Amino acid sequence: MSIQKNGDxxxxxxxxxxxxxxxxxxxxxVVSSIADLTGQDPDGLEPLWNSVDPEALDSFVxxxxxxxxxxxxxxxxxxxxxxxxxxxxxxxxxxEEIRSSASV
Numbered sequence: 001m002s003i004q005k006n007g008d009x010x011x012x013x014x015x016x017x018x019x020x021x022x023x024x025x026x027x028x029x030v031v032s033s034i035a036d037l038t039g040q041d042p043d044g045l046e047p048l049w050n051s052v053d054p055e056a057l058d059s060f061v062x063x064x065x066x067x068x069x070x071x072x073x074x075x076x077x078x079x080x081x082x083x084x085x086x087x088x089x090x091x092x093x094x095x096e097e098i099r100s101s102a103s104v
Contacts (some may be wrong), residue, residue, distance in 0.1 A: 016090040025060040027054035028088060034078045037092060051077040 014037055021029050025047055035042040045080040048054050052075045061084065064071050074083040076095070 005040050014092040014094075016092075018088055018090055021090075025039075025054075025058045026084065026090075027057050030057075030077065030082055033090065033092065034080065036080075037080070038078065045078055048077065051075050051082075 014033075015078075016029065016033050018029075024032075031042050031048055033046060034040075035045060038045075048057075057073075060073070064095050072083065072085050074081055076082070079095050081093040081095060082091075083093065085091060
C-alpha cells in the first residue's frame with residue numbers, strides 16, 4: 001500500500017488507492033495507513049471504535065462495493081479527517097492541530 005501526498009491543495013491530503021489494498025478490511029486499512037502516516041505502531045494508536053464502529057464501517061463499505069453504490073463517508077481519527085470516496089480513494093486530511101504542531 002502506498003500513501004500519496006497531494007501538496008497542491010490548501011490542506012495536505014494523503015491518499016491511498018483502494019485498488020492497491022486487496023482484501024484488507026477498511027477498518028484495518030484506516031488504522032495501518034494512519035500508523036504509516038504518523039510513524040507509530042498500530043497497537044499504539046487510539047482504538048478506531050472511539051471514532052467509528054469498525055464492524056459497521058467494514059459492513060457499509062462491503063455492501064456499497066457489492067451494489068456499486070456511489071458514496072462518500074468521513075470521520076475524525078488520530079488528528080485526521082478520514083474520507084472514503086466512491087470505493088476508489090481513502091483520503092487523510094490533516095486537522096489543524098497536526099498542521100500547527102508541524103510548523104512549530
